[in-house]
Amino acid sequence: MANKEVTLGIDIGGTNTKIGLVDKTGYCLSETSIETDSEKPFENFLDRVLASVEEITGNLNEGVDIKGVGIGAPNGNYYTGKIEEAPNLHWGEQVPIVEKMKERTNLPVTLTNDANAAALGEMKYGVAKGMKNFVVITLGTGLGSGVVVNGELVYGHDGFxxxxxxxxxxxxGGRDLPTGRTGSLEAYVSATGIKRTIFELLAKRIYPSELRDIPYNKLEAKDITIAAQNGDKIALEAFEYTGKILGLKLSDTVAHLSPEAIILFGGLAKAGDLIVEPTKRYMEQYNLNIYRNKVKVLLSNLKGSNTAILGSSALAWTELEKGK
Amino acid sequence: MANKEVTLGIDIGGTNTKIGLVDKTGYCLSETSIETDSEKPFENFLDRVLASVEEITGNLNEGVDIKGVGIGAPNGNYYTGKIEEAPNLHWGEQVPIVEKMKERTNLPVTLTNDANAAALGEMKYGVAKGMKNFVVITLGTGLGSGVVVNGELVYGHDGFxxxxxxxxxxxxGGRDLPTGRTGSLEAYVSATGIKRTIFELLAKRIYPSELRDIPYNKLEAKDITIAAQNGDKIALEAFEYTGKILGLKLSDTVAHLSPEAIILFGGLAKAGDLIVEPTKRYMEQYNLNIYRNKVKVLLSNLKGSNTAILGSSALAWTELEKGK
Structure with missing residues (x-):
């Protein structure tokens, strides 16, 4: 039997790196996770990634033929193939990961950031299959996004x-951010953003709330979701406010791009309708009449622990198809 | 001698419609202007446009071969070929101008809005020649824009x-607009927007100003430019504020698209550095670090009375090239 064609998807986060082998249909044959540990040299990281790949390949019941490598990483620049000034990775200001990985594997290697990879994953395997114009919003610690226009991911002039x-x-008067800017969208709409909103509301309102017993450093987005599902008024108001700010800014995005859909992805998106409903409602309210009731707000339907791997593998498949 | 290949560029405004014949290099062989007069039936408008085309064609010293027609019109939808709900045109809610023009001319006909046409004009003949990722901002009575990504104009899923x-x-607390929305960019950044800023400043400041003698309904953007050139403090502050708001919103555009350049076009752009300098300065201030000192702010270099015709003709040429 011929070996199965797969791509290697690698998703690098500040803490963990996920690695998996994915076929053309988006089926993940095998996956693993290692510590990123960027305090150690970059070559050590590459050694550990490649050892993991050998391990997961060896454990398979069938032979695989790895056709290419896709890497999603914070500040990963598609054009330069470098991770550039990523605040949570300590391998230096410019990490030439594509060049290094090519040297070690002799495979085509492509890099972009995690949110762009997520957008390609949705287009190839997920809810955006068949769409030509859409935007993916990833709601994690921060807010990332990937923009697709005319069926292609938008990297722009500079890759960012x-x-x-x-x-x-x-x-x-906006909230401070580690970027040095104030009042940016991710200070309001992200796992961190909704937590900040909760603490504003705990100060502003006098209702009792189960969230009054949790210190700032312990509160997580999933606690807020559970509280809202229990009818906690503070948590419900926080989702309403988060949806308002996201809906407002998405109406700006719609005015730029007139997309078919906005797709919400990541931790905070697990709150489902708690976030989708107010986002959609406010987006429609702020949209210009020519866009009303035309733009869908959808949840990602990529499943499992490996959605980030799926995105990175989709990047590799997309590049391989371009090369043809 | 063979006839010269040209396209017919038509720019429809609420008051006037400009018509011209343009060759592939952007040279306008002949042009004219008629009243749009949309109170009369649409067929009457078509009759008058086609009579004008015959007239300007007849006046030429050389034979021309019209290869296609490009139309720029408010709310012109590229996909449907219809002018949809344009507030200043009274031919009905949906005007199937592409279909009607094809029937009358037997030529390929393409429609979009005036700002999109301007972007194609800049890419084909102007300052954006060779660029793949840029945004044109048209500063007239309102603020229009055309977005180019990967060398193609972005129409989006819906054409808008x-x-x-x-x-x-x-x-x-933002300014009212005829759209029913408040606080939108064009209420601040446009010929009308800067006039509104002047009147706020006349109320807020106590400096003398030559603009204190002009009533609201008489004040034009060019009066504000002249006053600023004369050192009028109110006018100078109005340009500073206009540039601040435009720079702020352009930093959002940069975060969406990472363009090579932003190009300012239209009446208010004639103020030159009075508008470019603060726009660029504030855009840089609001830009995320990864974009700093990378995005140019340029003035359109399309010259003459016929820049709108050039845009529409560029639309026709672009379509003809796609068809090849």
Whole structure:
């Protein structure tokens, strides 16, 4: 029997790196996770990644033929093949990961950021299959985004298109951010953003709330979701406010791109309708009449622990198809 | 001698319609202007347009071969070929101008809005020649925009991408607009927008100003430019504020698209550095670090009375090339 064609998907996070082998249909044959540990040299990281690949390949019941490698990483630049000034990775300001990985594997290697990879994953295997114009919003610690226009991921002139988390909501008086800017979208709409909203509301309102017993450093987005599902008024108001700010800024995105859909992905998206419903409602309210009731707000339907791997593998498949 | 190949560029405005014959290099062989007069039936408008085309063609010293027609019109939808719900045109809610024009001319006919046509004009003949990722901002009575990604104009899923004038600057307390929305960009950044800023400043400041003698209904953008050139403090502050708001919102656009350049076009752009300098300065201030000092802010270099005709003709040429 011929070996099965797969791509290697690698998703690098500040803490963990996920690695998996994915076929053309989006089926993940095998996956694993290692510590990123970027305090150690970059070559050590590569050694550990490649050892993991050998391990998961060896454990399979069938032979595989790895056709290419897709890497999703914070500040991963598609054009330069480098991870550039990523705040949570300590391998240096410019990490030439594509060049190094090519040297070690002799395979085609492609890099982009995690949110762009997520958008390609949705287009190839997920809810955006068949769509030509859509935007994926990843709601994790921050807010990332991937923009697809005319069936192609938008990298822009410089490789860094799709950073909607850094658009401005409030010109003055906005929340501080580690970027040095204030009032940006991700300070309001992300796992961290909704937590900050909760603490504003705990100060502003006098209702009892189960969230009054949790310190700032312990509160997680899933606690807020559970509280809202239990009818906690503070948590419900926080989702309403988060949806308002996201809906407002998405109406700006719609005015730029007139997409078919906005797709929500990542931790906070697991809150489902708690976040989708107010987002959609406010987006429609702020949309210009020519866009009303035309733009869908959808949840990602990529399943399992490996959605980030699926995105990175989709990047590799997409590049291989371009080369043909 | 063989006839010269040209396209017919038509730019429809609420008051006037401009018509011209343009060759592949962007040279306008002949042009004219008629009243749009949309109170009369649409067929009457078509009759008058075609009579004008015959007239300007007849006046030429050389024979021409019209290869296609490009039409720029408010709310012109590229996909449907219809002018949809244009507030200043009274031919009905949906005007099937492409179909009608094809029937009358037997030529390929393409429609989009005036700002999209301007973007194609810049890419084909102007300052964006050779660029693959840029945004044109047209500063007239309102604010229009055309977005180019990967060398193609972005129409989006619905044909209405690139309406940056309707993005939101102020969530609450913003200026009213005829769209029913408040606080949108074009209420601040446009010929009308800067006039509104002048009147706010005349109320807020106590400096003398030559603009204190002009009533609201008489003040034009060019009066404000002249006053600023004369050192009028109110006018200078109005340009500073206009540039601040435009720069802020362009930093959002940069975060979406990572363009090579932003190109300013139209009446208010004639103020030159009075508008370019603060726009660029504030855009850089609001830009995320990864975009700093990478995005140019340029003035359109399309010259003459016929820049709108050039855009429409570029639309026709672009379509003809796609068909090849």
């Amino acid at each position: 298109a799709g950073e909607l988390g850094h658009t401005t909501v409030f010109i003055e | 991408a690139g309406e940056l004038g309707h993005t939101t600057v102020f969530i609450e």
